[in-house]
Amino acid sequence: MDKTDIELLHEITDMQGETFEGAYNIRKNGQGIERKVTDNINIVTKKDVSGIDIYVKENTKFEFVHIPVIITESGLNDVVYNDFYIGKNANVIIVAGCGIHNDHHKNSQHDGIHRFFLEEGAKVKYIEKHYGEGKGTGKRILNPVTEVHLKKGATLEMESTQIKGVDSTIRTTKGVLEEDTNFVVTEKIMTGGLQKARTIFEVELNGKNASTKVTSRSVATENSVQQFESKVTGNTQCFGHVECDAIIKDKAKVIAIPEIIANNVDANLIHEAAIGKIAGDQLMKLMTLGLNEKEAEEAIIDGFLR
Amino acid sequence: MLELKDICFTRENRKILDHVSLNIDTDKFVVITGPNGSGKSTLVKIIMGIEKPDEGKVLLEGKDITNLSIDERAKLGIGFAFQQPVKFKGITVYDLLKLSSGKEMNKKEACDILSKVGLCAREYVDREVNASLSGGELKRIEIATVAVRNSKFTIFDEPEAGIDLWSFQSLIKIFEDMRKIVKGTTLIISHQERILNIADEIILMKEGKIQAKGSKEELLGQVFGQSMCSKLGGDQENG
Numbered sequence: 158m159d160k161t162d163i164e165l166l167h168e169i170t171d172m173q174g175e176t177f178e179g180a181y182n183i184r185k186n187g188q189g190i191e192r193k194v195t196d197n198i199n200i201v202t203k204k205d206v207s208g209i210d211i212y213v214k215e216n217t218k219f220e221f222v223h224i225p226v227i228i229t230e231s232g233l234n235d236v237v238y239n240d241f242y243i244g245k246n247a248n249v250i251i252v253a254g255c256g257i258h259n260d261h262h263k264n265s266q267h268d269g270i271h272r273f274f275l276e277e278g279a280k281v282k283y284i285e286k287h288y289g290e291g292k293g294t295g296k297r298i299l300n301p302v303t304e305v306h307l308k309k310g311a312t313l314e315m316e317s318t319q320i321k322g323v324d325s326t327i328r329t330t331k332g333v334l335e336e337d338t339n340f341v342v343t344e345k346i347m348t349g350g351l352q353k354a355r356t357i358f359e360v361e362l363n364g365k366n367a368s369t370k371v372t373s374r375s376v377a378t379e380n381s382v383q384q385f386e387s388k389v390t391g392n393t394q395c396f397g398h399v400e401c402d403a404i405i406k407d408k409a410k411v412i413a414i415p416e417i418i419a420n421n422v423d424a425n426l427i428h429e430a431a432i433g434k435i436a437g438d439q440l441m442k443l444m445t446l447g448l449n450e451k452e453a454e455e456a457i458i459d460g461f462l463r
Numbered sequence: 464m465l466e467l468k469d470i471c472f473t474r475e476n477r478k479i480l481d482h483v484s485l486n487i488d489t490d491k492f493v494v495i496t497g498p499n500g501s502g503k504s505t506l507v508k509i510i511m512g513i514e515k516p517d518e519g520k521v522l523l524e525g526k527d528i529t530n531l532s533i534d535e536r537a538k539l540g541i542g543f544a545f546q547q548p549v550k551f552k553g554i555t556v557y558d559l560l561k562l563s564s565g566k567e568m569n570k571k572e573a574c575d576i577l578s579k580v581g582l583c584a585r586e587y588v589d590r591e592v593n594a595s596l597s598g599g600e601l602k603r604i605e606i607a608t609v610a611v612r613n614s615k616f617t618i619f620d621e622p623e624a625g626i627d628l629w630s631f632q633s634l635i636k637i638f639e640d641m642r643k644i645v646k647g648t649t650l651i652i653s654h655q656e657r658i659l660n661i662a663d664e665i666i667l668m669k670e671g672k673i674q675a676k677g678s679k680e681e682l683l684g685q686v687f688g689q690s691m692c693s694k695l696g697g698d699q700e701n702g
Contacts, residue, residue: 374553442545
């Protein structure tokens with residue numbers, strides 16, 4: 158790995174120095190380049206398609222799995238299928254993400270399709286960060302797909318962040334929830350220039366006491382366009398809460414399309430959506446503390462996207 | 464310290480401030496009072512730069528600051544506590560105190576200042592300054608953000624507004640201790656007798672003009688002895 162690789166990895170993960178804690182698999186320009194497995198976590202290369210299978214043994218406690226992807230080759234279109242099989246009552250933190258450095262005129266694209274199969278009582282914290290950089294006119298395109306299957310008592314908490322440099326993205330997240338499960342998603346997106354970001358979120362609450370909470374916070378600036386679509390279906394006694402909150406600036410556009418479907422009288426589903434510019438009173442308060450207008454705006458956005 | 468010269472402010476054909484001139488001395492604790500609609504809030508907003516006067520000048524320590532922006536005035540040492548504390552998304556009490564102090568501040572320092580305004584610091588320092596906090600809690604945090612600046616000239620726009628009587632009873636103690644917390648000159652808009660009682664000087668406004676200015680001994684009788692007292696205290700709209 159060279160300096161650019163390490164820098165990209167630092168942008169998208171919690172990398173300490175030049176290595177990771179726990180199991181990991183680093184993919185660069187469409188190829189696996191480094192891998193480490195542990196007693197409890199195995200990583201196997203798929204035979205039919207490009208990608209890996211990650212197996213976490215039951216009762217594994219507080220281990221990490223890092224599977225970062227970096228792309229430094231212009232014109233590469235990388236599609237990868239990663240499946241996670243999380244054993245009963247295991248509790249792990251999974252860090253994924255993709256960093257693209259594109260200094261040339263050709264487009265670089267990464268589509269990561271991640272499927273999570275959590276057995277009974279398993280708990281996963283899944284952190285995903287997307288980042289693009291480079292001076293070239295070639296676009297940096299990321300289309301992540303996350304599919305989550307939760308068995309009885311399982312919990313998955315997903316944090317997804319895309320703050321800089323991605324020209325076009327379609328982010329699809331799907332969840333199928335059984336009894337006593339919980340799926341929490343926090344998404345943060347910031348777009349500028351001519352960037353486009355579309356989020357599709359679909360959850361089916363099939364088991365009694367299944368619950369989901371989705372919080373999307375986004376900032377759209379300049380001429381960028383964002384679209385947030387969510388569809389939560391409650392098929393039994395369940396709880397779903399979707400909150401989409403966007404700050405809009407300049408000539409940007411934000412579209413929020415909520416859909417909640419209750420197929421059962423005990424399904425409790427809420428959708429909240431708010432789009433607006435930075436509140437004038439917030440700017441004014443920070444200016445009375447000595448920040449100029451630009452600094453105040455940055456402080457408000459930093460807090461909002463934290 | 465602060466001088467207002469012939470300030471006029473008219474909106475929708477209504478003279479909100481009508482040729483107001485005023486001098487406030489260094490290290491004084493000054494309370495502005497008067498009926499609703501008398502121009503009190505507009506006056507303090509003009510001092511902070513939130514509103515611009517149609518005519519007149521604002522001078523701080525002899526320097527004309529009439530055309531300076533809010534942040535430039537803040538840097539010169541004017542602090543302002545809002546009548547309605549502003550809420551944020553994602554910004555914590557600690558973040559706001561750090562921004563207020565304008566320098567590096569560790570959590571212990573942040574907790575010390577919160578304790579001074581009567582908040583159990585550890586419970587609050589990492590909370591977001593959002594609608595999950597009560598009106599009284601937001602008021603105390605607002606006071607803390609102003610106190611931490613050590614401004615030369617600090618304005619409080621009707622601190623009793625928007626909080627219930629019980630919260631106010633405990634909040635008033637903070638104002639009574641204000642001299643220990645806030646250094647320099649303090650200017651408070653208030654209708655509350657307990658706050659008027661601790662003033663070095665009271666300014667009585669009516670219909671966009673200063674009707675009287677003097678020590679509390681001179682003015683308390685006038686404020687509470689006249690029919691005006693019935694107009695004070697109850698309503699909490701912008702003055």
